[in-house]
Amino acid sequence: MSDLLSPLTLPRGPSLKNRFMLAPLTNTQSFEDGRLSDEEYRWLTMRAQGGFGLTMTCASHVQAIGKGFPGQLGIFSDDHLEGLKRLSSKIKVSGSVAICQIHHAGMRSPEELIGQKPVCPSDNKEFNARGLTCDEIETLRDDFIGAAIRSEQAGFDGVELHGAHGYILAQFLSSEINKRDDHYGGSLINRSRLMYEIIDGIRRDCSKDFIIGVRLSPERFGLKLNEITLLAEELMTSDKIDFLDMSLWDVFKEPEDEEFKGKKLISYFTELNRGNTSLGVAGSIKTPLDAEKTMSEGVDWIMLGRAGILHHNYPKMYEVDRNFSPIEIPVTKEYLINEGLSEKFIQYIEKWGFTSEISKN
Secondary structure, three states: OOHHHOOEOOOOOOOEOOOEEEOOOOOOOOOOOOOOOHHHHHHHHHHHHOOOOEEEOOOEEOOHHHOOOOOOOEOOOHHHHHHHHHHHHHHHHOOOEEEEEEEOOHHHOOHHHHOOOOEEOOOEOOOOEEEOOHHHHHHHHHHHHHHHHHHHHOOOOEEEEEEOOOOHHHHHHOOOOOOOOOOOOOOHHHHOHHHHHHHHHHHHHOOOOOEEEEEEOOOOOOOOHHHHHHHHHHHHOOOOOOEEEEEOOOOOOOOOOHHHOOOOOOHHHHOOOOOOOEEEEEOOOOOHHHHHHHHHOOOOEEEEOHHHHHOOOHHHHHHHOOOOOOOOOOEOHHHHHHOOOOHHHHHHHHHHOOEOOOOOO
């Protein structure tokens, strides 16, 4: 049996039936107050029914001020619980592990969307963002922990902390963005303090079997590969988290930093001591051959984004034919609608060439 089709047991929570995870994908489909829409429910539950071993929500913001895009799913209010309970229940009854990704966009929250200046570890002129006070950082920490508690109340098996792609936890990790001179700035230990405080709080306040994952990216937005590898290994060997999700943009590329070129970016993470933590990657995995080559690099699981958009049942298709040829873009809107995407989602992804039928809106 292919490794991709073998079960995966995490340190906590239910086992995954295979090594396919659905990437947390921005889709702009929910209501503006953060409540789950029928469109987002359909999109996610179709992937659970399509055979993904783990189905993850899009980035779900933990504070109203942390909203990063229109139609974003929320996890900051009990008003969100009804829809989230419905969602987690359907994901799990479909045989998939249900994970809610918890998120705050920080300086990347558009001012016109949140009605005020976005926040950041320290003042940022480029994004017209203001620095957080210490009290506000403690509130932010507590709101991440509260979002995890709310996720468990909603029936999710666990959460993933979004610490990648220049959002607020990544902003704290970046020495270029985080200019604080207190215990949340300066050294890497201080810059990662908020992430550890959130993880420790979730471990304290959620059940002992609750899954915690972390998403990191090793480049861009002021992140340094040598620092992210140190943090990745520390997280994986801490026994505090259950999986690490490395978002690489392209799993087969070399690092951008000239100092580290000469071998694949992925290898800097597969070579790390991972303790009991499961390591997975995302980044331009499209074909079954891509998936198998990625697994052969030594990761424990893979995460599909674009491929999961185009084929809601990608894992089932792979199980039937390990050499199947995924459809290539552009495709018709009708095709995407049949794959569970709403008109809003289709409009959002048009800029990446998914369909040649440009919306008039």
